[in-house]
Amino acid sequence: MNRRLLWLALLVPPVAHADLPSMANDIQAGRAALSAGQPAKARELFEAALAQPGGAREDRYAASMGLGQSSLWLGAYPGAASAFRAAHDLTDDTQAQQAADTGLAQALNAQDYPRKAYALVEPFAKGQIRPTVELMRATQALGWQDLGANYLDLETPPQQGYLGTQYQLLKDDIHFAQAPQxxxxxxxxxxxxxxxxxxxxxxxxxxxxxxxxxxxxxxxxxxxxxxxxxxxxxxxxxxxxxxxxxxxxxxxxxxxxxxxxxxxxxxxxxxxxxxxxxxxxxxxxxxxxxxxxxxxxxxxxxxxxxxxxxxxxxxxxxxxxxxxxxxxxxxxxxxxxxxxxxxxxxxxxxxxxxxxxxxxxxxxxxxxxxxxxxxxxxxxxxxxxxxxxxxxxxxxxxxxxxxxxxxxxxxxxxxxxxxxxxxxxxxxxxxxxxxxxxxxxxxxxxxxxxxxxxxxxxxxxxxxxxxxx
The missing domain is CATH 2.40.160 (Porin)
Structure with a gap:
């Protein structure tokens, strides 16, 4: 089903290396299309950015993350997974790699690969809402709710929006599975x-x-x-x-x-x-x-x-x-x-x-x-x-x-x-x-x-x- 706002924050700085102005422009326009609720247009723009030869690694990372995000929104999960894998390989920054791995875990969960998704985010999900949601989703599919219960101690879980809704639903599922019935x-x-x-x-x-x-x-x-x-x-x-x-x-x-x-x-x-x-x-x-x-x-x-x-x-x-x-x-x-x-x-x-x-x-x-x-x-x-x-x-x-x-x-x-x-x-x-x-x-x-x-x-x-x- 087409889930609106299946977003991951790009978690990258604004495009800083504009070796190719058209690449930077496409990335900025792609982000604007996502903000306007136009994922199909955004995907075209991010694909155009990546089609440009050369370009700084930071820019190609940003375009890959945007392509993964827009593909998730459109339900094109294999394409989203490929984009997030490419993004991971384009950076040495730990936080940026974790953002790419979280997007990949979301694409894997959507394709019913919960074991792979769990293995990706388990090392760093503790205390972070986005990877925690994907980890909880994976443990729910696998029947490992006892493992997911260890990740319910977020200091300030979101109360609204897609992440807030999904976190609360998955939290209820874990509490249900862990309680007498x-x-x-x-x-x-x-x-x-x-x-x-x-x-x-x-x-x-x-x-x-x-x-x-x-x-x-x-x-x-x-x-x-x-x-x-x-x-x-x-x-x-x-x-x-x-x-x-x-x-x-x-x-x-x-x-x-x-x-x-x-x-x-x-x-x-x-x-x-x-x-x-x-x-x-x-x-x-x-x-x-x-x-x-x-x-x-x-x-x-x-x-x-x-x-x-x-x-x-x-x-x-x-x-x-x-x-x-x-x-x-x-x-x-x-x-x-x-x-x-x-x-x-x-x-x-x-x-x-x-x-x-x-x-x-x-x-x-x-x-x-x-x-x-x-x-x-x-x-x-x-x-x-x-x-x-x-x-x-x-x-x-x-x-x-x-x-x-x-x-x-x-x-x-x-x-x-x-x-x-x-x-x-x-x-x-x-x-x-x-x-x-x-x-x-x-x-x-x-x-x-x-x-x-x-x-x-x-x-x-x-x-x-x-x-x-």
Whole structure:
């Protein structure tokens, strides 16, 4: 989204070496265009200044900083990053290099490279508002809020303007992440086979604790799910221990494990996941999940499944993400599935002059069942689906954001083809008292545990509210 005043102060003296008057004039005119809110004109002027041969290093530094600043404003983040790198190499002054590195960190954060951004500004951010904002932004993206909390001791943080607003928003995010939290969630789904699923849940998370490279957070959660197919109704209750452990900068373990029951049936349910992320461009994750099959007939037969998965995420280019996953699903009736998913994402591009951005995604899923069956849960011998669609993001204001997706494609159930589609919208934002809300609405024709194939559809709604205590 086109964010006005994504400025960094140039932090350089007025052009002092006018070896080429046209260069000095272009720099001064570029700065005037920025002050007048004309970043496109400013970028042209700074590019013209840098196109001049020769010129003093101080002038070329000033032009590079101006080019980076105007490119940031226009959302041209790769160009901004190149300009700030060039500016860093044009000066030996420590303060001027830090200004260039801060601009580069802002460009990297905007392109989802928070590790690189953090490494740039961490050595000098303490006590300085601009690098502190970029450091806090990076720690927020990485889940390292405990590290960002160490930078909240500015003597005179700005109260207004872009920096003041961003500092306060990021400060609220860090305080939220570092506080005990109470969460409530609600979910409902209804499909074309007449299956209604209603879920209510609550969770309490203790404040996280950190020591060196180790961070941990624990909590408890409870929920109840009502499954109704119009013939029978079953209730499933669960109680879970929640845990999240960060080991160093690359390893995260997430736990959500505990007992569940439906009537006299008692079972172990939950998830466990380990993620290794050594860089901004690659991660590896493995996980295990155990849960009952959410249909009335499956609950009546006490059927449960275990899923074991391994997946990677890598970025062949700045805006492209490729996420393949393999999984093995074992059912208590003796059936097992080998399957996989693939997602290819193009992160949204800002739409000039608006608060919106648009991207794209491709998704695919396949599996083969060893013991295909009918009636108890959706269990064909083979299932294939692939979809391609658009992703849109719109910032209502600094507190609220809407995201939508619309995809179409094809699915195949035991050789029988049918169209496939997915539409969804989510609303996320801040509530009074530093709370958080997320609402998701969706409709999809792709298979679920209860049904699939030609004519199938499922409507869903999920709402979660969290408050710090």
């Amino acid at each position: 109470l969460e409530g969630d609600f979910g409902y789904s209804h499909d074309s086979d007449g299956l209604d699923t209603l879920h209510l849940g609550a969770a309490y998370r203790f404040a996280p604790s950190s020591s060196g490279d180790w961070s941990q957070r624990w909590g408890v959660a409870a929920g109840t799910t009502r499954v109704d197919d119009g013939v029978a109704v079953h209730h499933l209750d669960d109680l879970s221990l929640l845990g999240q452990l960060r080991i160093g900068e690359s390893n995260v373990v997430d736990l959500d494990l505990g007992p569940g029951r439906s009537g006299s049936w008692h079972y172990l349910q939950g998830t466990a996941r380990w993620t290794l992320q050594p860089s901004d461009s690659f991660s590896l994750s493995t996980g295990a999940e155990r849960a009952p099959i959410p249909t009335d007939t499956a609950v009546a037969d006490r059927l449960i499944y275990n899923i074991y998965s391994v997946g990677v995420s890598f970025r062949p280019a700045a805006r492209w993400y490729v996420l393949p996953t393999y999984y093995r699903q074992n059912f208590s009736d003796g059936n097992h599935r080998d399957g996989g998913t693939l997602r290819v994402l193009l992160s949204p591009y800002d739409i000039p002059g608006t608060r919106g951005a648009i991207g794209a995604e491709f998704s695919a899923r396949i599996f083969n069942s060893s013991l295909p069956s009918r009636g108890v849960y959706f269990n064909p011998a083979q299932y294939r689906t692939a979809q391609i669609g658009l992703v849109g993001v719109y910032s209502i204001n600094q507190d609220w954001k809407v995201r939508g997706v619309a995809s179409v494609g094809r699915q195949e159930v035991d050789g029988a083809g049918a169209s496939a589609y997915t539409v969804g919208v989510s609303l996320s934002g801040r509530l009074p008292g530093n709370g958080r809300l997320e609402l998701q609405l969706g409709r999809s024709s792709t298979a679920s545990a209860s049904g699939g194939g030609s004519g199938y559809w499922n409507n869903s709604m999920n709402l979660a509210v969290r408050y710090p205590l």
